[in-house]
Amino acid sequence: MELKKIVDPIQLFKKWLSEAEKKEIRDPNAMQLATVSKNGMPSVRTVLLKDIINGNFVFYTNYESRKSEEISETAKGAICFYWKSLNRQVRLVGNIQKVSSEISDKYYKSRSKGSRIGAWASKQSKELESRKVLMEEVKLFEAKYNDDIPRPSFWGGFALKPVEFEFWEDGDFRLHDRFILRPTKIKNKWIAKRHYP
Template structure:
């Protein structure tokens, strides 16, 4: 089967998502379906930021929480994305679930999560991940892999079997959406696209040409 034949045979899901009015509830449904069909990291998402000069940057991160207030991820605040968000607190997300032929895009304003949220999430991480947060000087030059392994060993010895606190330079960000767009693959490139924007206490929905 050629790629064009595969595209022509694509079928929309039986549920017409374009009739839905709550983008957060719809996102939750799609994410649960992705968790059942994606082989790895269904919560992986491309995060786009820009520096103070407006030059864009993009990388993959993991979504760790979401609700009506926004979408949350965690990082080293001294990393490139941390510095960019400090200078320009706006970002975009793009989820792509190939197994479902679906995409969700989010654009919005960024704010730090609370200390309590960051502490609670950090405490839930695997012990080696918590040690890694202390050992890694994320985004900065690394002279060798050995240097990183040495830093991990040093931090492992320092904490021993005791409690590992959250580093002061490690926390999370919440993206409060000003747009959420859902895309569902359709045959012959006639995809379904629906964009939600906040409106009063709810959302305004608009269909878009593919």
């Protein structure tokens, strides 16, 4: 890959994502999100990238889940995208904050009825006695709300503001091409440096 020394990583990321959208069988926006507890223990899971707002990577989740507890403890995270069809990887490290309730409301309203009910029914990351209990919760909330389902206060978005990016592309003989990008004082302009694979 040819990369200029000064790069806008968001533009490059969007280009790679749009190429992945044409090739990946499903969920090109799936990303592995790592968080860390106050004791320094990391945990990782897949979530979906739903938006990029002012260069911040936005995903939605239950605010009482394990990831959310860890985010409230340390406000730090890392993200990794791997697109098998392109053999490309993008890594990000950054600080995480909740998005505004307006942004969460707007996204919540765009979700299907089933997903909106699901957000109410799932006490994400808590122990669940049986699948039946979950389905009963779903029925309960379906009966409670018709089409006008408010967003639960315990459900919404987070935004990771990157402090570092890495773009990685497969090369022959495992001699992959890696660039690490760090911000400059100029908005949207990051310095890219090639690293050993």
